[in-house]
Structures are given as structure tokens and as C-alpha cells.
Amino acid sequence: MTVNFNDIEAAAELINGVVKQTPIVSSRLLNQWLGHEILFKAECLQTTGAFKLRGATNFVRKHLTKAKTLPSKIIANSSGNHAQAVAYTGAKAKIPVSIYASNTISPIKAAATKHYGAALHLFDNRVMADDAIADEARADKQCIWIPPFNHPDIIAGQGTAAFEALHQCTDIDAVFVPCGGGGLSAGTLIATRQLAPKAQVIAAEPLAANDAAQSLREGKIVSLKATPITLADGAATPSVGDLTFGFLQQLDDLVEVDEDTIIYWTQWLHHLLKLHIEPTCAMTMHATTSWLASQRTPKRVLVVLSGGNISTQTMQKVWKKDYLTRIPTLHA
Amino acid sequence: MTVNFNDIEAAAELINGVVKQTPIVSSRLLNQWLGHEILFKAECLQTTGAFKLRGATNFVRKHLTKAKTLPSKIIANSSGNHAQAVAYTGAKAKIPVSIYASNTISPIKAAATKHYGAALHLFDNRVMADDAIADEARADKQCIWIPPFNHPDIIAGQGTAAFEALHQCTDIDAVFVPCGGGGLSAGTLIATRQLAPKAQVIAAEPLAANDAAQSLREGKIVSLKATPITLADGAATPSVGDLTFGFLQQLDDLVEVDEDTIIYWTQWLHHLLKLHIEPTCAMTMHATTSWLASQRTPKRVLVVLSGGNISTQTMQKVWKKDYLTRIPTLHA
Numbered sequence: 001m002t003v004n005f006n007d008i009e010a011a012a013e014l015i016n017g018v019v020k021q022t023p024i025v026s027s028r029l030l031n032q033w034l035g036h037e038i039l040f041k042a043e044c045l046q047t048t049g050a051f052k053l054r055g056a057t058n059f060v061r062k063h064l065t066k067a068k069t070l071p072s073k074i075i076a077n078s079s080g081n082h083a084q085a086v087a088y089t090g091a092k093a094k095i096p097v098s099i100y101a102s103n104t105i106s107p108i109k110a111a112a113t114k115h116y117g118a119a120l121h122l123f124d125n126r127v128m129a130d131d132a133i134a135d136e137a138r139a140d141k142q143c144i145w146i147p148p149f150n151h152p153d154i155i156a157g158q159g160t161a162a163f164e165a166l167h168q169c170t171d172i173d174a175v176f177v178p179c180g181g182g183g184l185s186a187g188t189l190i191a192t193r194q195l196a197p198k199a200q201v202i203a204a205e206p207l208a209a210n211d212a213a214q215s216l217r218e219g220k221i222v223s224l225k226a227t228p229i230t231l232a233d234g235a236a237t238p239s240v241g242d243l244t245f246g247f248l249q250q251l252d253d254l255v256e257v258d259e260d261t262i263i264y265w266t267q268w269l270h271h272l273l274k275l276h277i278e279p280t281c282a283m284t285m286h287a288t289t290s291w292l293a294s295q296r297t298p299k300r301v302l303v304v305l306s307g308g309n310i311s312t313q314t315m316q317k318v319w320k321k322d323y324l325t326r327i328p329t330l331h332a
Numbered sequence: 333m334t335v336n337f338n339d340i341e342a343a344a345e346l347i348n349g350v351v352k353q354t355p356i357v358s359s360r361l362l363n364q365w366l367g368h369e370i371l372f373k374a375e376c377l378q379t380t381g382a383f384k385l386r387g388a389t390n391f392v393r394k395h396l397t398k399a400k401t402l403p404s405k406i407i408a409n410s411s412g413n414h415a416q417a418v419a420y421t422g423a424k425a426k427i428p429v430s431i432y433a434s435n436t437i438s439p440i441k442a443a444a445t446k447h448y449g450a451a452l453h454l455f456d457n458r459v460m461a462d463d464a465i466a467d468e469a470r471a472d473k474q475c476i477w478i479p480p481f482n483h484p485d486i487i488a489g490q491g492t493a494a495f496e497a498l499h500q501c502t503d504i505d506a507v508f509v510p511c512g513g514g515g516l517s518a519g520t521l522i523a524t525r526q527l528a529p530k531a532q533v534i535a536a537e538p539l540a541a542n543d544a545a546q547s548l549r550e551g552k553i554v555s556l557k558a559t560p561i562t563l564a565d566g567a568a569t570p571s572v573g574d575l576t577f578g579f580l581q582q583l584d585d586l587v588e589v590d591e592d593t594i595i596y597w598t599q600w601l602h603h604l605l606k607l608h609i610e611p612t613c614a615m616t617m618h619a620t621t622s623w624l625a626s627q628r629t630p631k632r633v634l635v636v637l638s639g640g641n642i643s644t645q646t647m648q649k650v651w652k653k654d655y656l657t658r659i660p661t662l663h664a
Contacts, residue, residue: 028379029447044606047360108603108656115361267644271440274376274640276606308606312599312654319651322644324440 005194007156011058027272037300041165044277044308050081051161056089058157072142077133079105082148087118100133102126106311149183150241159187166195173299176284179203180235182244200252204287206230207256234280255287264323281306293330337526339488343390359604369632373497376609376640380420382413383493388421390489404474409465411437414480419450432465434458438643481515482573491519498527505631508616511535512567514576532584536619538562539588566612587619596655613638625662
């Protein structure tokens with residue numbers, strides 16, 4: 001099983017009508033301060049508030065084009081944006097949805113998931129949720145289980161964000177994405193290699209959840225033992241998948257970002273772009289400025305803002321200290 | 333001196349090229365919950381982060397079309413979005429700018445004002461800043477003083493936000509705006525009476541800075557004695573002007589909003605629209621839901637989101653408690 005550019009092109013076609021074309025935004029001030037042009041793909045403005053809808057919709061629509069009968073239900077294990085995306089996708093396709101999550105799911109994501117009509121099953125921890133969904137999948141052969149990242153149809157779906165962005169803007173020198181399980185990174189890599197073959201593709205990961213960086217260093221998938229504690233909760237996945245790992249190995253770089261820097265960029269992107277964006281995508285700005293600092297000529301880069309679903313508790317942590325007193329530079 | 337629809341039409345022409353056409357956004361979830369269609373004019377995405385650029389640009393451009401010589405400089409007294417708007421406008425017109433403000437100006441607004449190249453003069457309080465600018469205006473007859481709201485060119489400029497919005501969407505039953513000095517309210521009233529004559533025009537004001545509501549009740553302008561303490565700092569003006577007051581008297585309603593309700597809607601609009609918006613404009617949602625609650629049939633209304641410049645201190649206050657656990661309804 002693999003995934004290539006044709007799959008992304010097909011996905012873009014298939015998800016059309018459910019998934020929005022999100023805008024490209026920028027900040028004149030930021031560009032002036034950094035001396036480069038940064039274009040942001042605002043997937044926080046996607047329906048359900050994150051790019052995850054792309055993969056989930058592609059998965060379900062592709063399944064339905066091949067299936068002879070409608071599935072009994074759709075199931076997914078996620079405490080994050082994938083849960084909402086699957087819930088929404090199921091509702092659109094009029095198929096019942098069950099979500100399996102640990103009870104640490106943020107109240108706002110739980111509420112949205114239930115709002116879209118999904119049944120939400122909560123467990124004491126992630127492992128128990130994963131076991132329960134595996135049991136469910138075994139018990140009901142007519143259900144479809146939508147994985148969060150490690151599947152060709154998910155990767156192809158997530159790749160449509162960069163695919164779309166690279167049709168919205170030209171002459172991009174580098175593309176930056178956050179890395180959790182690696183689905184968005186893999187899809188972005190495939191789309192960019194085809195549409196902007198000279199562009200670098202660089203991912204960012206929280207230092208506190210750096211399983212992908214460890215995996216790349218060791219040449220094999222490393223799984224975090226403890227539950228990572230990071231404000232970039234969309235990238236707190238304990239390990240990447242075998243399929244996504246192969247693509248992560250082809251990235252031009254993967255940058256680890258500490259929590260203070262994640263908060264710094266979350267505050268600044270809120271302020272400069274006037275968008276409500278998750279720490280997970282703000283994190284990507286550190287990889288962006290690090291790369292730009294090594295460039296001798298002005299560059300135009302694309303940054304994928306992956307989502308905008310933030311709990312009150314996270315907002316409190318983000319705004320605890322004032323980082324807006326220190327203006328962004330390339331050498332902060 | 334008065335102002336009419338032709339002035340707004342002329343202003344829209346004059347500010348074209350400096351001022352952006354901001355998008356109309358909406359939330360499917362919110363519309364579903366409330367049973368009405370709410371369209372938001374996203375002036376938080378305006379250059380300098382607020383609608384204030386419209387009035388300041390119109391004022392300066394109109395002055396320059398009539399003036400025989402360039403002014404020596406532009407001066408303004410403001411601790412808010414007007415300061416940034418004037419600083420930006422002056423920079424665009426290559427005229428030096430001096431801003432007079434009390435030292436309670438938010439650090440982020442001070443930084444932006446200085447970034448646009450303006451000289452920032454800080455005083456212990458607002459009265460001292462106002463006295464100093466009056467002295468400056470007397471001393472330098474070649475300078476132009478841009479008032480924040482009580483002037484036909486400012487009102488006409490601010491009116492272009494609703495003017496533009498009412499060309500972007502049709503069949504609007506009511507328009508809602510925040511009220512500070514009354515410039516935006518007045519301009520919105522004039523634009524709406526012409527373009528959507530059947531629509532209601534309703535303003536919102538913080539209960540803690542309810543000088544406009546007091547003024548309307550007493551039939552004369554009431555000035556607040558103490559500096560109002562409200563999170564809706566864009567509407568903390570101590571009194572409206574004689575010109576704006578005449579228009580405020582023609583509003584269909586003016587609703588006073590308590591601080592808890594202002595915070596509630598700030599959190600929810602951040603979450604639902606994924607926009608970084610000031611408490612001042614979130615406040616308007618209370619007037620909106622109050623009006624909608626009295627309607628027997630589904631309505632389509634326009635809400636002007638006036639700006640998105642928020643200090644870290646304000647963000648801390650906004651996110652101190654969790655209001656996202658209580659879903660918006662018309663009868664909250």
C-alpha cells in the first residue's frame with residue numbers, strides 16, 4: 001500500500017463540495033519584520049475547524065464508491081480534530097458514527113463531536129479506547145474504521161490542503177507543516193514534490209512529543225512511553241505509522257520546538273493574522289524562521305495552519321505570560 | 333455640518349486602494365443553534381486590525397483633495413484603534429504623525445502605532461493628553477487634527493463598512509454595531525437606511541460605559557465622570573459627540589451589555605468563527621440574540637465585527653473562566 005500524487009488529485013475531486021477551499025492569508029507586518037513573504041493556508045477556517053476533514057471525507061467517499069452495501073457504522077479512535085472530522089463526515093453520509101476516546105478529550109472537542117450526532121465512548125486512557133475499538137471492529141464486520149493518519153486515503157486527503165494551496169499561490173520556496181502522526185506531512189510532501197519540485201518540505205514537532213525526530217534519528221519508529229505533555233495537542237501522537245514514516249524520511253528537515261516557543265508564536269499569529277489558531281500550527285513558525293534565517297535572498301514560503309479548535313484551558317496557558325512585548329525576528 | 337449617504341458613497345470611492353474589502357463570514361453551528369442566519373462583517377481583518385482605518389483614511393484623503401499645501405503633520409488623541417489607523421494613514425500619505433494618548437494605552441497598540449512611524453506622546457491621563465493636543469493644534473496651524481468620531485468625514489468613512497457589507501449580502505433584516513463615540517453607529521445607520529430601508533439598526537454598549545444609553549434616556553449628552561472599566565475597551569468612550577448623538581437618537585435600539593455577557597460572546601465568537609476579535613465587537617451579539625428572540629420568523633442579520641487588537645492582559649481576563657460549556661441559545 002502506498003500513495004502518490006494521482007491519489008491526491010483524485011481526493012481533491014472526491015471531497016469537493018464537502019470540504020471548503022480555505023483562503024491564503026498573510027501579515028504585512030510579519031513579512032516586513034522577517035524580510036520574507038510568508039503565506040498561510042488557513043485550514044483553521046475549514047469546516048470542523050481543521051484539515052482533518054479532508055482525510056476523513058476522502059476515506060469515506062472512497063469507501064462508498066467501492067462498497068456494495070452501506071456500512072453499518074463508522075468508528076474512529078481520536079481525542080482530537082479527527083473525531084470531529086469523522087463525526088461530521090458520517091453525518092453528511094447519513095451513517096451512524098461512534099468515537100472512542102480517552103476521557104482527557106477537551107470538552108469543546110467532545111461537545112462538537114456529539115453535536116454532529118456521533119456517539120462518544122470515553123475510557124480512562126488511550127490504550128483502553130484503542131482496545132475497545134479493536135473489539136468493536138472485530139464484532140461488527142459491516143463497520144468501517146477510519147484511522148487518523150496511517151492509511152493511503154487519509155494521507156491523500158490531507159495532501160489536498162497543500163495541493164490546493166500550491167494552486168492558489170506560485171513560486172513557493174519551502175512548505176512548513178506540523179507533524180503529529182505524519183498524515184499531513186506525508187500528503188504535503190507528495191503534493192509539493194509534484195507541484196513545486198524545487199521547494200523544501202519541512203515539518204515541526206513539539207520537543208516534548210518528539211517521537212518522529214527520534215524515529216528519524218534511529219531509522220526506525222520510536223514510540224513515546226509516557227503521554228506527552230505539550231500545548232501542541234494536535235501533535236501529541238505517541239508514534240508515527242509505518243506508512244507515514246517512509247514519507248517523513250523524505251522530508252528536507254524536521255524541527256523540534258520547545259513549549260515556550262510554541263506559545264510565543266501562538267500569541268503572535270493570533271495577533272498578526274487575527275485568526276484563532278491552535279498551538280499545533282503556530283509551532284510551525286519556529287521551523288519557518290529557522291530555515292529563513294539561513295537564506296541569503298528573500299523567500300516566499302507556505303505555512304499550513306492546521307486547525308483552530310482550542311479549549312479554554314489551553315487558551316489560559318497560552319495567554320498566561322505576555323510574549324507580545326518581543327517582536328518577531330529571524331534571530332530571536 | 334451633517335453627513336448623508338452621498339458622503340459615504342464618496343468615501344467608499346476615496347478610500348479604495350488603501351482600505352481592504354473585508355469578507356463576510358458566518359458559523360453554520362451558530363445559525364443552527366439560533367435558528368437564524370447571522371452574517372459577520374470581519375473588520376478585524378481590516379488593515380491595522382479595525383474599521384477605524386476607514387474614517388481616518390477618508391478624513392486625510394478628503395483633506396488632501398481640498399488643501400493647497402501639504403499639512404505639516406497629522407495629530408490625533410487616542411489610546412485605541414484610532415491611533416493605529418491615523419498612524420498608518422499618515423505613513424501612507426507620507427505626512428508625519430503625532431499621537432497623544434494616556435499611558436494606559438495597551439502595549440500592543442502603542443507598539444503598532446510606533447511601528448507605523450508615528451511619534452507617541454504619553455500622558456498621565458486622558459484629559460492631559462487632550463489638553464496637550466489642543467495646545468499643539470493652536471501652536472501649529474499647518475497641522476491637521478483627526479478626531480476619533482465626531483466629524484462628518486469620520487462618520488462617512490466608518491459608514492463604508494456597512495455600505496460595503498450591504499453590497500456583499502442581500503435581504504438583511506437588521507444590522508448590529510458596537511457603540512463607543514458613535515461614529516460607526518452613525519455611519520452604519522446612514523448606509524443602512526439607504527441600502528436596506530426596512531432593516532433595523534441596533535447598537536450595543538457596555539453597561540459599565542453606558543453614556544450613550546444614559547444620553548438617549550435623558551435626551552442630552554451625558555458624560556461619564558469616572559474612567560469606565562470594561563473589557564470592551566473600544567467602546568469605553570466617556571461621551572458621544574453632538575454630531576453622532578443626533579444619529580444615535582435615530583437608532584431602532586441601543587442595548588446595554590454586562591461584562592460577563594461580553595466575555596461569554598468573546599469566547600464563543602473566537603471559537604465559532606476562528607477569528608481573533610475584540611470584546612468590543614463580541615458584545616454586539618447580545619443585542620443580536622435579544623432582538624432575534626423577539627422574532628417570529630427566521631431572520632438574516634448583519635453583525636459588524638469592529639476589530640481584533642487585543643492585549644495579552646485582556647486575553648487573560650477573557651479566558652479566565654470557561655464559558656464554552658454553555659452553548660448559545662436565544663434564551664440564555
